[in-house]
Structure formats: structure tokens, C-alpha cells
Amino acid sequence: MAVPQDNRFFQRGGFEGFTTYGLCQIVTSFEAYRGVHTFHPVRGEFFAVLDDPRKIDGDGARKKTSRGPKPADTSYLSLSVDSDGRTTVGADGAMLECANVKIDAGKSLWFHWAFSRFDWSPGNDFAVFEAYDGNGTQGSPVYRQLLTQSLDLEKTSQWYSDWRVCSWRPDTNFSGTLRWVVSNGLSTSTGLPRPGGAARPSALLIDCVEID
Numbered sequence: 222m223a224v225p226q227d228n229r230f231f232q233r234g235g236f237e238g239f240t241t242y243g244l245c246q247i248v249t250s251f252e253a254y255r256g257v258h259t260f261h262p263v264r265g266e267f268f269a270v271l272d273d274p275r276k277i278d279g280d281g282a283r284k285k286t287s288r289g290p291k292p293a294d295t296s297y298l299s300l301s302v303d304s305d306g307r308t309t310v311g312a313d314g315a316m317l318e319c320a321n322v323k324i325d326a327g328k329s330l331w332f333h334w335a336f337s338r339f340d341w342s343p344g345n346d347f348a349v350f351e352a353y354d355g356n357g358t359q360g361s362p363v364y365r366q367l368l369t370q371s372l373d374l375e376k377t378s379q380w381y382s383d384w385r386v387c388s389w390r391p392d393t394n395f396s397g398t399l400r401w402v403v404s405n406g407l408s409t410s411t412g413l414p415r416p417g418g419a420a421r422p423s424a425l426l427i428d429c430v431e432i433d
């Protein structure tokens with residue numbers, strides 16, 4: 222299967238053809254922190270939002286609920302040199318996957334993404350794109366790209382990055398799983414046990430996943 226052609230810009234209003242982990246939703250619009258910006262779809266009526274920054278309490282902690290999916294474990298991710306020259310470790314977040322994707326050598330995967338941070342230093346939430354060859358997502362990805370980290374936005378006094386396009390052109394034929402991750406992150410400059418690592422989750426927005 223290629224990227225689901227009848228849902229590549231989430232035009233079906235759901236996640237058909239994709240798998241989600243954590244709090245993910247299909248929306249028609251999304252507001253950045255304190256409404257400083259409203260995101261709209263790149264194309265069509267809908268786009269995907271990974272994680273839900275609204276489901277927190279007054280201290281920024283995730284609201285405990287017995288219903289609905291649990292946040293995805295993103296502790297396998299770290300930024301060994303983050304924007305502060307330190308290390309940021311992942312805590313939890315949300316993921317979107319598309320399995321059994323084939324990209325012939327010479328073709329490119331394209332997608333649009335945007336990021337809305339709801340946290341600040343020493344929190345350093347971040348978003349990555351990964352591609353895993355073969356079946357499943359065991360082992361290391363054949364490709365991983367950091368899309369953005371909260372500290373970069375903070376250093377330029379921005380709460381969000383508006384829609385951007387990302388492309389990946391594999392050197393050889395690719396057949397495997399694509400994964401987008403948004404993660405709560407915390408600088409290791411914060412002493413153990415690093416409270417607040419899972420506080421104030423940020424959001425990764427995805428639209429228009431295409432191969433061309």
C-alpha cells in the first residue's frame with residue numbers, strides 16, 4: 222500500500238489508513254497557546270493534531286482519566302545536543318504511523334507539518350519524523366529528522382511554527398512504516414528526578430502526506 226490515497230490529506234475526517242498512539246484527533250482548526258494563532262488545513266477541511274495540550278490541569282500536568290488512550294511512551298527519543306547545547310530527554314506524547322508504505326528510489330515523500338508549543342524551558346518539547354524499513358518499528362529507523370524543538374521557538378519569541386513542508390527522498394527503494402512523533406521533553410540540566418517532564422504537552426499538526 223502506498224500512503225492511503227483516499228485519506229492522504231485526512232479528507233475522510235478520520236484516521237483511516239493510519240494508526241495513532243496517545244491523544245490524536247482530526248480537526249478543522251486548532252488554536253495555538255492562548256489563541257495567538259489559529260491553524261487551518263493546508264488542503265481540504267481537515268488535518269491531524271498529535272497530542273492534546275488542552276487536557277491538563279492548572280499545574281500543567283496531564284489530567285488523569287480512565288477513558289481514552291494513554292499518552293504514548295516517547296522515552297526512547299532524546300536530543301543529544303539540544304538548542305541549549307545540553308541533552309533533552311523524551312517523556313511522553315503522541316504518534317501517528319502509516320505502515321506498508323512503499324517509496325521507490327527517486328520518489329519523494331512530502332508532508333506538511335506545524336508545531337505549537339505549550340511549554341517553555343527547561344521543558345523542551347519536540348517533534349520528529351521517522352522511517353522504519355520492513356515490518357514493524359523495532360530497532361533503529363533508517364531515517365530520522367528532528368522537525369523542531371520548543372527551545373528554538375522560545376529563543377525567537379514564537380509560540381508556534383506555521384505550516385512547513387518536509388520531504389524525504391530515500392536513496393534506495395523503501396518499504397516500511399512512517400512515524401510522526403510529538404514528545405514532551407525536558408533538559409537534563411534539570412536535576413533528577415526531573416519533575417514536570419510530562420507536563421504541558423505540545424502539539425504536532427500534520428496534513429497532506431503524499432508521495433511524488
Ligand SMILES: [Ca+2]
Pocket residue numbers: 339340344345346405406418419420421422423
Ligand atoms: Ca512539555
